[in-house]
Amino acid sequence: MAKNKEETVLITKDGIRHDGRKREDLREISFDVGVLDRADGSCLIQWGRNKILAAVYGPRELHPKHMQMPGQAYIRCEYRMATFSVPDRKSPAPKRREKEISKLLGEALNPALFTYLYPRSVIDVFIEVLQADGGTRCAAITAASLALADAGIPMRDLVTGVAAGNLSDKIVLDLDDVEDKEGLGDLPIAYLPNLEKVVLLQSDGIFTPDQYKEALDMLVPACKKIYQLQRKAITDKYSQINEAVQKDIEAEEKDKPAKDKKKAEDSKAKDDKKAKKADDGKKSKASDKEEKKKKGLKKSSKKKDDKKQASKEKEAKKD
């Protein structure tokens, strides 16, 4: 096994990686905003072979009460990996790694939110990794910030995350699982693209100072690129709804003249019927309906009369 691992070429001399990407290429990213009905906000992100679901509940009441903060909302973030998210079944018990990432992501989301608007409450962020393929924490925070925006929670900025890595002394962007495990180093960041602030920075492995700078120079533009995708995902979702509504409205308005015509015809039919009361041989379906309605009306009016009478009687009794 060990020999095999050495044989996998992570990056060629031309700068082509094991999955055919170039050094600064990202994997394909797609978002699905508002996928959960019962959550206040949610987002499913598919980042390469990562599939991560983020759900936001709140702001809501925080229990136990001693955890409430008088000046701001508490952000309770929970990162969890499904047992089936990795090739070898992961034990469902939360491990040190998951607890650490939960804390980290919560703290990274905090500066992006106006927490002081909701004192004494809690904003719950649940992140469930359904399928993992390297860089889950970056994908998770990207999804979580969209879920927060979807929940209508006031935000300073969206949060985006990407990782850079060191593959045999070449700095590359967005490591996948193999590169993460076989490479020399991993450097994930989370970034506020408009405020140009780094909210999470970890590094694991070997980087020279020059490589570190190179990595950061690659990461920032990548974050801004991902930010555009995020923004598009939100605007697309709501503009889709708007378009659907607009279509319905237009359809309604098209129907309207037709219905008006029908009405006119119906009323004509009515008049005709009045004239031809004597000969009730052939009846069109439309006129049939009309008659039914008339009957209904009569009935209801009768009913009303009955009720009136009843009430009158009651009153009389009272007197």
Next chain:
Amino acid sequence: MPILIKDRSMVTPREAIAEGDFSIGSNVYRREKKVVSQVIGLVTIKDNFVSVVPLKGKYLPRVGDLVIGKVTDVSLSTWIVDIASPYPGVMRTSTSLARRFDPIKDKTRKIFDVGEVIVAKVFSFDRTRDPMLTVRSDNRGGGNSPYLGKLVGGRVIDVSPSKIPRLIGRRGSMISTIKHYTNCKMIVGQNGRVWFKGNNFEDELLVLRAIQKIDREAHTTGLTDRIKNFLEEAKKNMPTPSKEKQSDKEKRSEKKS
């Protein structure tokens, strides 16, 4: 002072709306001389005033709001009421009842019990304390203030609190339209809860559908007229309830035979 975005267009968090000396309303903030949105929502620009109407979000209590809540807890002198906001509503016997409350004779549970739905008014709220509710109407001026107290029967649905102004309409035009066509009683809470009670199931269903339609199309213009048309059409196509029941019974008897 350029305006960077068209009125009534959609913005995302941290999207600049205008630059310069604008007075700002809700859900926007200033950053480097720019007016920036905090939420996903629709921009409203009126003269010099910029604000954003959010598409989603939780209800934040405001003093004077009429809210519909569900009693979740009862103690000797207080009720805790869920009002669909981050904070629970607190209602005390001393400040909320029209008549005197004698803690020896009277029992809080007999007035409002857990699970009951009430309309109440928020009479105090700030960042440090939970919202205080009351069902005592301040009828001192002799004006017709809205009904406060227990709601018996009917149905309650939740809509997005940011769409409540549309549901009420200008001077209550939307509500009165719905009431007119369906003969339903209807109370709209500022917290996004709507209570309604009709004479029959069909009417209630119609109200429900109308409310859902408003919730979906809240951002469009000419909504009141469209709701009017919708109700008119639906009312016409509705079979009279008594008839339907009869036909159902007939069908059943046929099946039996």
